[in-house]
Amino acid sequence: MHKLSALNDFVVRFANVNGTGSASANTMFAKAVFRMGIPVAPKNIFPSNIQGLPTWYEVRVSEKGYLGRREGVDLMVSVNPQSMLRDIKVVKPGGYFVYDSTKELYKEYIREDIHYIGVPMMGLCMEHFADPRQRQLLKNMVYVGALSALLDIELEVLQQIVREQFKGKEKLVTANFEAMQMGIDYIHQHYEYPLGLRLERRDEVGDRILMDGNTASGLGALYAGATVAAWYPITPSTSLVQAFEKYATKYRIDPESGKKNFAVVQMEDELAAIGVVLGASWNGARAFTATSGPGVSLMSEFLGLAYFAEIPTVLIDVQRGGPSTGMPTRTQQSDLISAAYASHGDTRHVLLFPSTPKECFDFTADAFDLAERLQTPVLVMTDLELGMNDTMSPPLSWDSSRQFDRGKVLTEAQLEAMTERYGRYKDVDGDGIPYRTIPGTHPTKGSYFTRGTSHDEYAGYTEDALIYQKSVDRLMLKWETAKGLVPEPELYQDGNQSEYGIIFIGTSTYPALEAIDMLRESGIAMDAMRLMAFPFADSVRDFIESHDKVFVIDQNRDAQLRSLLVNELEVHPKNLIKVLNYDGFPVTADYIFKTIQSRVAAGVSA
Amino acid sequence: MSFVKPKFRHPDLPLNEVGYSRADYEGVLSTLCAGCGHDSVSGAIVSACFEMNLEPHRVAKLSGIGCSSKTPAYFLSNSHGFNSVHGRMPSVATGANLANRDLMYLGISGDGDSASIGMGQFVHAIRRNLNITYILMNNGCYGLTKGQDSATADVGSVNKSGHANQFAAIDMAGLALEMGATFVARSFSGDKEQLVPLIKAAMSHPGFALIDVISPCVTFNNNPGSTKSYDYTREHIEATAAVDYVPFKEEITAAYAEGEVLDVALHDGSYIQLSKLAPNWNPFDRIGAINRVHEAKVKNEILTGLIFIDQDHPDLHQMLDTTATPLNQLPQALLIPGPEVLEAVNRAGR
Numbered sequence: 001m002h003k004l005s006a007l008n009d010f011v012v013r014f015a016n017v018n019g020t021g022s023a024s025a026n027t028m029f030a031k032a033v034f035r036m037g038i039p040v041a042p043k044n045i046f047p048s049n050i051q052g053l054p055t056w057y058e059v060r061v062s063e064k065g066y067l068g069r070r071e072g073v074d075l076m077v078s079v080n081p082q083s084m085l086r087d088i089k090v091v092k093p094g095g096y097f098v099y100d101s102t103k104e105l106y107k108e109y110i111r112e113d114i115h116y117i118g119v120p121m122m123g124l125c126m127e128h129f130a131d132p133r134q135r136q137l138l139k140n141m142v143y144v145g146a147l148s149a150l151l152d153i154e155l156e157v158l159q160q161i162v163r164e165q166f167k168g169k170e171k172l173v174t175a176n177f178e179a180m181q182m183g184i185d186y187i188h189q190h191y192e193y194p195l196g197l198r199l200e201r202r203d204e205v206g207d208r209i210l211m212d213g214n215t216a217s218g219l220g221a222l223y224a225g226a227t228v229a230a231w232y233p234i235t236p237s238t239s240l241v242q243a244f245e246k247y248a249t250k251y252r253i254d255p256e257s258g259k260k261n262f263a264v265v266q267m268e269d270e271l272a273a274i275g276v277v278l279g280a281s282w283n284g285a286r287a288f289t290a291t292s293g294p295g296v297s298l299m300s301e302f303l304g305l306a307y308f309a310e311i312p313t314v315l316i317d318v319q320r321g322g323p324s325t326g327m328p329t330r331t332q333q334s335d336l337i338s339a340a341y342a343s344h345g346d347t348r349h350v351l352l353f354p355s356t357p358k359e360c361f362d363f364t365a366d367a368f369d370l371a372e373r374l375q376t377p378v379l380v381m382t383d384l385e386l387g388m389n390d391t392m393s394p395p396l397s398w399d400s401s402r403q404f405d406r407g408k409v410l411t412e413a414q415l416e417a418m419t420e421r422y423g424r425y426k427d428v429d430g431d432g433i434p435y436r437t438i439p440g441t442h443p444t445k446g447s448y449f450t451r452g453t454s455h456d457e458y459a460g461y462t463e464d465a466l467i468y469q470k471s472v473d474r475l476m477l478k479w480e481t482a483k484g485l486v487p488e489p490e491l492y493q494d495g496n497q498s499e500y501g502i503i504f505i506g507t508s509t510y511p512a513l514e515a516i517d518m519l520r521e522s523g524i525a526m527d528a529m530r531l532m533a534f535p536f537a538d539s540v541r542d543f544i545e546s547h548d549k550v551f552v553i554d555q556n557r558d559a560q561l562r563s564l565l566v567n568e569l570e571v572h573p574k575n576l577i578k579v580l581n582y583d584g585f586p587v588t589a590d591y592i593f594k595t596i597q598s599r600v601a602a603g604v605s606a
Numbered sequence: 607m608s609f610v611k612p613k614f615r616h617p618d619l620p621l622n623e624v625g626y627s628r629a630d631y632e633g634v635l636s637t638l639c640a641g642c643g644h645d646s647v648s649g650a651i652v653s654a655c656f657e658m659n660l661e662p663h664r665v666a667k668l669s670g671i672g673c674s675s676k677t678p679a680y681f682l683s684n685s686h687g688f689n690s691v692h693g694r695m696p697s698v699a700t701g702a703n704l705a706n707r708d709l710m711y712l713g714i715s716g717d718g719d720s721a722s723i724g725m726g727q728f729v730h731a732i733r734r735n736l737n738i739t740y741i742l743m744n745n746g747c748y749g750l751t752k753g754q755d756s757a758t759a760d761v762g763s764v765n766k767s768g769h770a771n772q773f774a775a776i777d778m779a780g781l782a783l784e785m786g787a788t789f790v791a792r793s794f795s796g797d798k799e800q801l802v803p804l805i806k807a808a809m810s811h812p813g814f815a816l817i818d819v820i821s822p823c824v825t826f827n828n829n830p831g832s833t834k835s836y837d838y839t840r841e842h843i844e845a846t847a848a849v850d851y852v853p854f855k856e857e858i859t860a861a862y863a864e865g866e867v868l869d870v871a872l873h874d875g876s877y878i879q880l881s882k883l884a885p886n887w888n889p890f891d892r893i894g895a896i897n898r899v900h901e902a903k904v905k906n907e908i909l910t911g912l913i914f915i916d917q918d919h920p921d922l923h924q925m926l927d928t929t930a931t932p933l934n935q936l937p938q939a940l941l942i943p944g945p946e947v948l949e950a951v952n953r954a955g956r
């Protein structure tokens with residue numbers, strides 16, 4: 001029978017039961033590969049459930065550094081009887097199925113074209129360990145040991161990870177070592193090893209780190225000097241505020257008094273969470289909230305107020321599958337339109353699109369500068385895939401000479417020196433951005449009445465048609481100013497080299513870059529552009545107009561990114577070809593490749 | 607349009623101890639209907655702040671949406687104001703307060719704003735004991751949208767269109783007591799004698815201070831049959847006690863008979879002097895207060911005055927254990943962990 005073989009290039013999937021401690025064992029596996037210098041891309045595929053339902057952890061190993069999800073499983077580790085039949089079906093022909101053979105497999109579970117590797121994980125633990133809870137946890141380490149024998153993982157690397165994880169708990173270290181050794185010994189005694197699928201140390205990781213985007217964003221908010229965080233729990237954004245709180249509790253305590261130099265409040269809903277952000281920002285603190293699609297819907301009214309009353313607002317939207325409650329534990333980029341134009345009336349908001357944890361960190365920090373500079377909401381658009389999965393990323397860094405850009409805020413001295421009447425909404429500099437004042441600054445100057453009703457330059461209520469129009473036109477001028485302040489799109493070639501272009505954002509980046517390589521190998525050249533922000537720079541229009549056809553990758557049904565491009569740049573929709581993925585799983589390179597290849601073969605028309 | 611009042615200051619206008627005249631506490635000209643209760647409440651706020659010697663720029667005034675929520679434009683024009691969205695003032699005030707604990711926060715809302723659309727935020731701000739003076743201008747209707755019944759309209763109360771309300775009324779003072787509010791009072795826009803000292807006491811209170819002010823809507827709910835009209839309120843008003851606010855410097859003069867006067871020392875050194883009108887009434891007894899409010903309702907009384915006070919409950923900042931320096935004044939150097947922290951984070955990710 002055919003046996004899959006590959007060096008440093010395959011997919012391992014773990015099938016577990018939610019809440020059985022498998023996450024830590026699976027992470028150790030991914031980390032070990034990573035520490036052997038081989039790029040990895042782990043992904044959690046989990047249910048909206050706390051305990052008992054199937055959960056999967058998939059690790060793509062790719063020496064070439066392709067970090068997008070790849071279809072098909074080369075080796076499955078299945079310790080969940082509930083999902084076993086399904087798990088067997090997805091193994092590629094010639095692939096391997098590692099399972100807990102404490103119980104015999106049902107006859108109907110036998111496929112002729114895959115290789116079964118039974119390890120009596122629970123049985124071994126029953127014989128060896130007394131404590132039932134420990135057995136359950138260590139069972140996971142038995143398969144990690146088995147994998148180390150089957151795939152040639154350096155044992156010392158695994159042991160070091162165990163030592164770090166259970167630092168100071170020597171008994172646990174020993175027990176974990178024993179469990180791993182039991183797995184190794186069992187493979188040595190019963191199977192040929194290593195498999196055709198194999199790992200070999202490389203030096204392809206460089207200085208990169210493994211981190212999830214939410215932790216990086218939380219740290220970004222910390223470094224940006226956020227002092228107020230208000231939130232309402234929602235997957236997949238919850239861990240973001242929790243990361244902020246965790247690090248703030250460690251690094252933001254006043255050394256003298258022991259008190260907190262920050263405030264995190266769990267509010268009663270998302271309306272209240274964003275309300276706190278507006279109130280705190282209006283009052284001169286850096287504040288933020290994090291949420292997902294349903295939260296953005298609820299926050300819309302306040303986002304409109306922040307836009308119109310010009311209040312800096314930072315929101316991180318970790319997108320998940322919609323509409324409505326949708327697929328809460330699956331990924332999508334389906335809030336683009338609802339975020340870009342959140343709220344009634346003529347509104348538009350600055351969006352940032354990070355694609356690595358490092359960018360989650362940087363863009364979250366930048367969002368505070370931009371929000372204060374532009375006095376408007378800035379939404380950092382990440383997604384479940386980036387937010388909740390350990391992702392390989394350049395290391396985080398902070399330029400210690402960096403000064404926060406607090407934007408146009410008048411100080412007490414500036415107000416004191418002012419001879420003319422202060423106008424909160426006066427465009428003094430011609431860039432559409434007025435000067436703001438913080439409550440309490442000056443006894444008699446600078447106060448104004450912030451309102452969401454139409455207002456004149458002095459924040460006074462007005463229904464005057466001309467004054468109203470002038471004020472909303474100024475907001476468009478500010479939008480133009482924003483174009484020059486948001487991060488520029490990234491190009492992957494010097495000048496145009498093809499009649500075809502491809503545009504993508506965020507987590508579509510890795511599979512897109514891989515697909516471009518695949519297309520090139522099949523004879524189709526692609527010019528690529530990654531967008532970092534909305535509003536779109538003029539160079540985006542130039543890129544689109546200088547190519548015959550541009551493929552736009554969207555992880556949603558309605559081609560929302562494409563719609564934004566058409567709407568904002570007034571480019572011809574016919575020239576923008578949809579590449580859509582919306583099954584809740586991250587888009588794959590294979591899918592992008594096949595879609596584009598077939599469209600090119602058919603002579604591309606929209 | 608907002609009309610800016612002439613900034614003419616008569617040289618003989620009396621100034622308070624911080625050098626401001628009463629006019630310095632006023633706002634732009636009101637555009638509310640003549641006789642609207644809300645304008646009287648604005649006047650009471652002006653008097654209270656002037657007499658308390660508050661520096662206007664140390665006060666931030668916030669509101670939701672409604673005729674009532676417009677009033678912050680009509681007082682304290684030297685204070686920053688924030689007219690937010692309908693029913694959401696408490697969250698904005700929470701954020702503002704978190705950013706700078708040193709300012710005084712004055713929240714203005716209506717019965718529609720707080721008892722319907724904003725009920726959630728109202729009760730949650732109470733739970734957190736947000737340090738704010740929360741003035742609820744209660745007219746039993748939605749003035750700004752032309753007189754629909756609000757959730758505080760009493761059963762059987764007839765509005766201007768002749769319709770009698772059938773749905774149970776929410777008693778905002780009673781609700782606040784249930785939610786753990788640390789200062790609960792009720793008053794009447796037509797009773798400055800009572801309202802002004804109550805506002806002063808509320809502003810001196812270190813926590814959530816609710817004043818539910820019956821503030822009749824002359825245009826839509828001042829008709830016979832309405833239980834929030836001027837006439838009805840005057841006829842049914844009952845007070846727990848006569849209220850006097852005594853700034854900390856003044857000597858306490860007991861003008862009432864022994865046993866009838868109660869001095870409540872406030873944390874800023876001032877006093878509330880209460881001369882009891884209701885028998886067996888004790889402002890520190892939450893359960894008693896809840897019962898008293900229920901009783902009044904059954905008897906068709908409008909119970910006013912200070913209903914309950916507890917000054918020892920920690921406020922939101924104390925519960926969160928935030929630093930004494932306002933968060934909006936922490937320098938950048940204190941906010942950014944050193945580069946070694948990121949180094950450690952990176953190491954942990956390898």
Ligand SMILES: Cc1ncc(C[n+]2csc(CCOP(=O)(O)OP(=O)(O)O)c2C)c(N)n1
Nearest residue numbers: 672673674692716717718719747748749750
């Ligand atoms: C989201 C939203 N829904 C509805 C309205 C319309 N609206 C404006 S004021 C108001 C009621 C205000 O009632 P209340 O708070 O009692 O204030 P009053 O005018 O009686 O002082 C309503 C429903 C609005 N502004 N926003």
Ligand code: SF4
Nearest residue numbers: 639642673749823824
């Ligand atoms: S409608 Fe009623 S509440 Fe509104 S201003 Fe007129 S009297 Fe006052």
Ligand SMILES: [Mg+2]
Nearest residue numbers: 716717718747
């Ligand atoms: Mg009302």
